[in-house]
Amino acid sequence: MKEMVVISGKGGTGKTSLVASLAVLAGNAVLADCDVDAADLHLVLEPSIVRDEEFYGGSRARINSTICTACGKCVELCRFDAIGVDAPIDGNSAKTYRVDPIACEGCGVCQWFCSYTAVEFEPVVSGRWFVSDTRCGPLVHARLGAAEANSGKLVSLVRDEARKIAKAQGHDLVLIDGSPGIGCPVIASIGGADMVLVVTEPTLSGLHDLQRVADLTRHFGVETLLCINKWDLNEDIASYIETQAVERRIKPVGRVRYAPAVTEAQVKGLSVVEYAQNGVADDIKNLWGNVRALLNTASEE
Numbered sequence: 001m002k003e004m005v006v007i008s009g010k011g012g013t014g015k016t017s018l019v020a021s022l023a024v025l026a027g028n029a030v031l032a033d034c035d036v037d038a039a040d041l042h043l044v045l046e047p048s049i050v051r052d053e054e055f056y057g058g059s060r061a062r063i064n065s066t067i068c069t070a071c072g073k074c075v076e077l078c079r080f081d082a083i084g085v086d087a088p089i090d091g092n093s094a095k096t097y098r099v100d101p102i103a104c105e106g107c108g109v110c111q112w113f114c115s116y117t118a119v120e121f122e123p124v125v126s127g128r129w130f131v132s133d134t135r136c137g138p139l140v141h142a143r144l145g146a147a148e149a150n151s152g153k154l155v156s157l158v159r160d161e162a163r164k165i166a167k168a169q170g171h172d173l174v175l176i177d178g179s180p181g182i183g184c185p186v187i188a189s190i191g192g193a194d195m196v197l198v199v200t201e202p203t204l205s206g207l208h209d210l211q212r213v214a215d216l217t218r219h220f221g222v223e224t225l226l227c228i229n230k231w232d233l234n235e236d237i238a239s240y241i242e243t244q245a246v247e248r249r250i251k252p253v254g255r256v257r258y259a260p261a262v263t264e265a266q267v268k269g270l271s272v273v274e275y276a277q278n279g280v281a282d283d284i285k286n287l288w289g290n291v292r293a294l295l296n297t298a299s300e301e
Helices: 015-026 073-077 109-113 151-169 184-190 204-220 235-247 260-267 280-300
Strands: 002-008 029-033 048-063 083-086 096-099 119-134 137-144 173-180 195-200 223-229 251-256
Touching: 002 015, 002 184, 002 204, 002 280, 015 029, 015 173, 015 260, 015 280, 029 151, 048 083, 048 096, 048 109, 048 137, 048 151, 073 083, 073 109, 109 119, 119 151, 137 151, 151 173, 151 184, 173 184, 184 204, 195 204, 195 280, 204 223, 204 235, 223 235, 223 280, 235 251, 251 280, 260 280
Parallel strands: 002 173, 002 195, 029 137, 029 173, 195 223, 223 251
Antiparallel strands: 048 119, 083 096, 119 137
């Protein structure tokens, strides 16, 4: 079983659209949408959810008003201004403090320094994760709550579940739609993967993003491939990006042209290779052929 992650230096390069088409072409893959902050692979694959689980990404403070003496130590130490006065309703009972659950970052300082153990820490639901059936095979995906943290932890959970399904059902590939950028979710997406496919665009910004991602994948020692999407918008820059990639030991494996069929396929809820018969669909099929050959070579080694 091999694990390949598709990532990009920024959002909007066409990464998810390519993953949907690769999922169709792969035929025997388990899919994982690890872009948990803005998951959208399900919009094309129309999943039927068979498992729905809560994700606990951390804890938040809560002050027990029956114990709190209103000493004010927690207010003094909270750098997020998440603690305020819980004024008594009748004006007679003692004043205590309360925690704003939106402002609380769960750092634990208030609990650590409370001399009266009045601060309690409770796990909170930060999102949900799902296992679904699709026309392309099993899909593990997730939805992180608004403004919630620990997306890297949720990415790891999604990947682990995808691996378990692949081993249990005999799939030979885990195909991952990774997060854009170089932050924690991306690191959680590529660590331990067999191969990374970077999708970029023929612009100087795209070159810069590729260089940042290349530094990251080199650090983790992951074989890295390159696909230039919409290459025909600037052929000179596309060729220059490929030259720079080779110097960094990144293998260019395909170019995908700009085509209105990509947007048309999305509107109809289809992958490009399901909607188009040639042109851009042929580009993606050629890309997959090159990737598949390298995956097979890696398997033989």
